[in-house]
Amino acid sequence: MKKPYYIDYPQEPFEGHMHKYRCVYCKVETTIINGQLEGHLPSCEYRVKLEDAGYDATGFSEKLVSHDSDDFD
Numbered sequence: 001m002k003k004p005y006y007i008d009y010p011q012e013p014f015e016g017h018m019h020k021y022r023c024v025y026c027k028v029e030t031t032i033i034n035g036q037l038e039g040h041l042p043s044c045e046y047r048v049k050l051e052d053a054g055y056d057a058t059g060f061s062e063k064l065v066s067h068d069s070d071d072f073d
Contacts (some may be wrong), residue, residue, distance in 0.1 A: 002056045005035035009046040 010024040021030045026044035033039030037057040040047040051057055 001054050003037075006033075006037045006039075006050070006055075007035050009033075009040070 011021040011030060012024050014020040014022060014029075022028060023030070023033060023040060023044060023046060025046050026041040028040055028044070037047055037050060037055060042048075047057060
């Protein structure tokens with residue numbers, strides 16, 4: 001299974017920073033995680049739980065494609 005974004009993990013703020021957050025489990029900053037399961041450390045409790053449930057952490061298998069009118073004859 002694959003979700004477009006994985007943003008339902010618990011987060012905590014960095015001390016001394018107003019707008020900087022990280023995963024409660026693996027302590028990786030949210031801007032590094034960027035909504036991707038593979039952004040969490042392989043040992044992260046959140047990631048392990050979702051992988052055990054059948055979610056995929058290998059990145060998007062589908063690519064978003066944009067076509068302009070110039071792309072066609």
